[in-house]
Amino acid sequence: MARYTGAVCRLCRREGQKLFLKGTKCYSEHCPVAARNYAPGQHGQSRKKVSEYGLQLRAKQTAKRYYGVLESQFRHYFEMAERKPGMTGENLLRLLESRLDNIVYRAGLANSRAEARQLVVHNHYKLNGKKVNIPSLLVKEGDVISVAEKSRQSEKFKAIDETCGSRPVPMWLDADRTNYTVKVLRMPNRDDIDLDVQEHLIVELYSK
Structure with a gap:
């Protein structure tokens, strides 16, 4: 690629x-x-x-x-x-905006889009409970992205949580940083971007 x-x-x-x-x-x-x-x-x-x-x-x-x-x-x-x-x-x-790697970044589950893309490829996230490794996958309204259970305990994601914990999350996403999940409430409007x-x-x- x-x-x-x-x-x-x-x-x-x-x-x-x-x-x-x-x-x-x-x-x-x-x-x-x-x-x-x-x-x-x-x-x-x-x-x-x-x-x-x-x-x-x-x-x-x-x-x-x-x-x-x-x-x-x-x-x-x-x-x-x-x-x-x-x-x-x-x-x-x-x-x-609806790309998987962008939503991972927007939700504060990665420091940058490049890092989000790499982590997605390495199977660190799930989409609606199923493993996914395609950064360009277009996410739909109602979809839930979560960090894989094994990955949550890694030093990498602990560091991400420390650096991205205070980053604001767009209103069209519902991020639960305690459980390392984010739900797409709706597709973004231009004012959200x-x-x-x-x-x-x-x-x-x-x-x-």
């Missing part, structure tokens, strides 16, 4: 905002975005006039990097969003 293996802090700097790809580091004073709020590379600080296409591309890249999705899979989500009733851009973000991106620009880009 293809995946990005470079320095993730460079991605945040390229988009000019925190994408929260490094867990607790993103909330600390050591976050590179706070120290060097400009694009990486020798021309990162130069002023450039951004075209309409450039704005659309940056919107797409921000969304892709935020959720850790590569181009082919992102386009597949866009095509799914087009077929659904309603606004395509909002449908796209709703699909991305704190992603700083203009999704209509993504729709415009793919509609050309």
Whole structure:
């Protein structure tokens, strides 16, 4: 499976905002975005006039990097969003939010989406009582995700509980950190998604 293996802090700097790809580091004073709020590379600080296409591309890249999705899979989500009733851009973000690895992260059961993806692949979670190891699985309303019984006693999840225990959980999720479970109460609305991106620009880009 293809995946990005470079320095993730460079991605945040390229988009000019925190994408929260490094867990607790993103909330600390050591976050590179706070120290060097400009694009990486020798021309990162130069002023450039951004075209309409450039704005659309940056919107797409921000969304892709935020959720850790590569181009082919992102386009597949866009095509799914087009077929659904309603606004395509909002449908796209709703699909991305309903990924299993994203919900694990949102519920505070992992420090970052990358860590959530790795832990899902290693069979540390269950979906409705059954083991699941597919990070891209789309979760539905009423589904319950839980940490496997053996994993709950590990030092890894004890550390996650300490670092993520105070992180706010979206209102469309019901997280029970005592029992290491989270229930999907409903699918998120656009107001529930704190992603700083203009999704209509993504729709415009793919509609050309």
